[in-house]
Amino acid sequence: MWILIAVVALLGGLFVYDITQRRRTILRNFPIVGHFGYWLESIGPELRQYIVTSNTEERPFSRAQRRWVYASSKKANQYFGFGTEVDLERSPNHLVIKHAAFPLADPSAGSQIEDPEFEIQCAKIMGATRNRPKAFRPQSVVNISGRALAR
Numbered sequence: 001m002w003i004l005i006a007v008v009a010l011l012g013g014l015f016v017y018d019i020t021q022r023r024r025t026i027l028r029n030f031p032i033v034g035h036f037g038y039w040l041e042s043i044g045p046e047l048r049q050y051i052v053t054s055n056t057e058e059r060p061f062s063r064a065q066r067r068w069v070y071a072s073s074k075k076a077n078q079y080f081g082f083g084t085e086v087d088l089e090r091s092p093n094h095l096v097i098k099h100a101a102f103p104l105a106d107p108s109a110g111s112q113i114e115d116p117e118f119e120i121q122c123a124k125i126m127g128a129t130r131n132r133p134k135a136f137r138p139q140s141v142v143n144i145s146g147r148a149l150a151r
Contacts, residue, residue: 011032018031027034040047061069071078127135 014035015031018027018034021027024034026037030037067080068078122138122141125135125137126132
C-alpha cells in the first residue's frame, strides 16, 4: 500500500512540475506522457539500428534535416559530426572531391589521360551582379585557391 502511495505522490509531483515549468512545451501540454516521447527519442538510434527506417529515408523531411531544424530553433549547436550516411558516389547531385597526394599534371586536350569530365563548367559569372569591371567566369566550379599555388 505504501509503495502505491509513493508512486502516486511521485507522479503527482512530476505532474505539478510539468505544468509549471516553461522550458518544454510538450511537457507543459502533455504532463507525464511527454516524458515518454523524450525517452523514445533518446533510444531512437538503437531502435532504428534494427527496425524502422534510416535517418535519410523519411519524407517530406529526413530525420537528419529535422534534427538540424530542432537544434537551430533551440539555439543549440547545429554542427554535427564528420561523416555522412548517404552513399555519395552512388547518389545523384553530389560532388565528390578525392584528395591525391601526388596528382597528375593537368591533361591536355587529345592526350590519353584527358578526361572529358575533368572540368565542370561554372554557370556563375563572378562580379556580374554588381557590374564589376573585371567580371569573369571561372573555368570550373572546383578550383584551387591562388594561395595554394604560391610557393
